[in-house]
Amino acid sequence: MTLLDAVQANLLSPAVLFFVLGVFAALVRSDLKFPEPLYAGLTIYLLVAIGFKGGVAIAEAGLAQVWLPALAAMALGALIPFWTYPVLRHAGRLAAVDAAAIAAHYGSVSAVTFIAATNYLQAVGQPYENYASAFLAVMESPAILVGVVLGRLATSRGSGTAPDPARTSLRAVVHEALCGRSVLLLVGALVVGALCGPKGMEKVGPFFVTPFQGVLALFLLEMGTVAGRRLGDLRKVGVFLLLFGVLTPLINGALGVLLGHWTGLGLGGATLLGVLAASASYIAAPAAIRVSLPDANPTLYLTASLAITFPFNLTVGIPYCLALARWLYA
Amino acid sequence: MTLLDAVQANLLSPAVLFFVLGVFAALVRSDLKFPEPLYAGLTIYLLVAIGFKGGVAIAEAGLAQVWLPALAAMALGALIPFWTYPVLRHAGRLAAVDAAAIAAHYGSVSAVTFIAATNYLQAVGQPYENYASAFLAVMESPAILVGVVLGRLATSRGSGTAPDPARTSLRAVVHEALCGRSVLLLVGALVVGALCGPKGMEKVGPFFVTPFQGVLALFLLEMGTVAGRRLGDLRKVGVFLLLFGVLTPLINGALGVLLGHWTGLGLGGATLLGVLAASASYIAAPAAIRVSLPDANPTLYLTASLAITFPFNLTVGIPYCLALARWLYA
Amino acid sequence: MTLLDAVQANLLSPAVLFFVLGVFAALVRSDLKFPEPLYAGLTIYLLVAIGFKGGVAIAEAGLAQVWLPALAAMALGALIPFWTYPVLRHAGRLAAVDAAAIAAHYGSVSAVTFIAATNYLQAVGQPYENYASAFLAVMESPAILVGVVLGRLATSRGSGTAPDPARTSLRAVVHEALCGRSVLLLVGALVVGALCGPKGMEKVGPFFVTPFQGVLALFLLEMGTVAGRRLGDLRKVGVFLLLFGVLTPLINGALGVLLGHWTGLGLGGATLLGVLAASASYIAAPAAIRVSLPDANPTLYLTASLAITFPFNLTVGIPYCLALARWLYA
Amino acid sequence: MQTHPMKLLTVVCEAHARTPVLDMLRATGAHGWTLFPVEGEGAGGCRTADIPEFTNLQIQVVVRLEVAEMLLKRLEREFFPRYTMIAFAADVQVLRQGKF
Amino acid sequence: MQTHPMKLLTVVCEAHARTPVLDMLRATGAHGWTLFPVEGEGAGGCRTADIPEFTNLQIQVVVRLEVAEMLLKRLEREFFPRYTMIAFAADVQVLRQGKF
């Protein structure tokens, strides 16, 4: 299967097509919108389901197999800002705080992109380590912390706006990073799954596994409208960020696949680690950055991660990582 | 199976019984009410599921089989107002704008009635063309446009109220008719389904097909409370509209079944076309009419379609169309 | 299987583990919270599913088998306040109105505890009478009525606050007890299930039965946060209520198991009747008490039922009832 | 633009007070009301809006000045001792005097 | 603390009026708006908030006094005869005059 075939197969999956439908709905200014509680319900379902599945997989595989690649994944996430920040700062001539913010987003990960990738692997019949959800769980926060520190260092030397009302100490950021909704659901479900094991899966599988792909397709319809509404901001962010949003996943994806290979993951697992590295956070990172680096411009980081990198990965980035892994493991 | 047997079998299905429970809840003034986001979530699910199933069926049957009956269905919807309008105007002595509004509702269709009919056919073991969802998709808008034009012609010659704030040109009505939430979801899911084909269905079937009947039953519980709360308005609309709301589905249902027969549909498909013709819109049409014919009295058109024709079709109209089709195809 | 084994098996089920995760989320002050419409949707689903299943079971078993234990269950619920009220009043030295309020809560039942118990029986392979949902349905209201009357008698002799705005006659309380959301959904779905029978179950089973355990697990995650947020009030209610909240389920549970045995239920059914008797209401009873005994202190009854007895039953009370039943039926 | 002075009365109360408050509004002469669920914190602790039965409601009603007076009186006498709630009044201007 | 007087205009209307009302607000010079779904009862009967298409919306807009005047005029002339709705104005104080 060539890269082109892989992309094409991906483009005709229900998940991607519903995403495209959502983008279309936003472009024709349809009044289609998922109400907030429905959105919240779907994300809770997706995070708990993927976490639980990962936990059961850990129970089956044993922690001994998981800890090394998990640690490597964490390190990769934490290190990505160290190359993206200088690029954004100097090649992109962005303000220090904006460069730090964007770097944090690309070091962190997108759960939906990861889930779409597992979906895709299933569709093309490529087995993967189910415990890869653990990598998703540990990669969300480190880069955000690094990005915030980078941004703080830069602004403490710089001007700085008004006195900070929240006195957002790093402690608050750490609390958010560990106890925020998405990390808590993901890590919590992972632990629950690891404790229950396959016996627990028998009971809740018909809810958390069987209808999972359909729920994801429906959710991507909504994500399409969200991304589509941001497309108008593309003009505001400039050509540099457009290129950055497309090239960074290609580079980080390759790094992730390589790292997966080195740490002993199989072909599927390496692909998923690649996708995680390639993906950019658009929920957890914006929330943390908004509070702890309020001077960073949200239009820049949100448009880059949500309107450029997310659709790019969904359509091209995922098959690209698989093709790369196939070539590497061949 | 006689008509009476058919009606009885229908009455004891979970879908209809939950509808009756909803009506009961409204009558005893229970505080049972689905919150808006839950309602929105259920309709999104139902429309996407029925659309996707229809699209996959089109992919399997080929467009060649679908276009003729679809065109006929569209024409039927557009023409129904031309006989209902004069009846409402002269036999019912309604104001021109009210007659046009009601005519639009009965030319358009009710997705829930259609879905309940597919449910019923499954229950009695009557196969049907799954691509009939396409008829649902194309029948929603034409009659609304016709009704709006009829109403506009009548009122432009008449008095007319205040200057129109929205300057609701027909263009706005057309945009709403093509990009409104329900049309967009239905047609969009149809296209997605047609592109994915049976391979896509394998992936999302466990979510969009397996639990479908149960979701419909739950949704009809809510629709029962909505219809039940409107029962009190029956006194306000008079005996003519009551008769109209019961006889029109019988006539339009017969027209639909005949047309299905002529255009080469099977017994099941003709039944569904009959049900579509018999059904009256109570979401899309009211929305469009409220904005483009604001002088029409909502109590009249909503009570007729929601409190009279909808429950009538759900209980009697659907088995009636099947009985008719059986007699015609015998 | 000893009691300890039983408790341990229960503690490692997904349902209980997700509950613990919810408590943890509340304790670390995570922002995890299910939005109201999602909560409402989940309770509607759970009540309708359990009611429908029970109704189908009644259709299969025949009313002849059900009426005697159902009547006994009802009587048990109504009688529980007669022993708890004096204990609360004299041993606990609570105000009359508070004693009456708490007594009402412990005579009434918790649907979620019941559902978790059926879950648990399935998990340990213990068959039970599916029609036990009928006992749940009839046990909710009687104790509330008794409690309200006890409280009214006490306060009419006592001081009494302001004139009652709602003129909450017992009639209003009875209406609420019969037409309130939860009773209506439960009894209504029971009747629908009884009318449809197994044929109806075939149609809606994939929605109401297959994913049921998973939905319950997700719902208990939310209930964990609700209970967890109340843990801080434990200090306010004192040691007596803490002991009361733990010992009462042990006593009532034993009474329920015995009664189930006497009225001819099997081992599983007796366990469920025990769990019902042991459980305390935390939705229906607070709503009724707040309106009809407004002088009672909500911190007392809510903390007792929601933060003490509910988690206790979920973890220990359910296996305790099964162990007791096993010993009795041995 | 001729406007008429009215009072906007806002009540934030626990969900259980819904029926009694609305009944009282109607009985005292309000011609309509508007209502929505809200989160809140006050003397009665924090009310997160997750369980419908335990949520908070904000009720708004536009009434003539003398009706507002009567409503406040009844709220103080019959409702404040009984329910977790606050109420406040504000001056507003409307166009159609007869409607309120 | 230097504050500036503005008008807060509140509209409660059926959901179908959403687009026309917002279009009118923008056209008449409002720089922003805030909107949320509400339940309500009035001359047009009771609107339970379950079906998105049939619900009620509360729309709030902070504007300069002369804009408020114009908005009220257009509401009375173009909207009241057409939609189920109420509107009322109130005096508020803001800090950043240029923003509204």
Add this chain to the structure above:
Amino acid sequence: MQTHPMKLLTVVCEAHARTPVLDMLRATGAHGWTLFPVEGEGAGGCRTADIPEFTNLQIQVVVRLEVAEMLLKRLEREFFPRYTMIAFAADVQVLRQGKF
């Protein structure tokens, strides 16, 4: 009917400002608050209420006049430069002076 003058301060802000705003309210002497999600449009663009993290919140607080003054000062100094938000104050009357 003896009523007491208070200020109702209304803040409409992005969801990320929730914790800092509420913390500041408590610290400055407010005894309670009311909050709900809203849709809105302003200088910061349109905020559709679909993603909880990106939604708008309306926060209302009834306080004594001097507390309102302090709240406005802190909002202007610490919050306006940082968050997408508006704030406005209005005069209201309450019955129970001690409660606010």
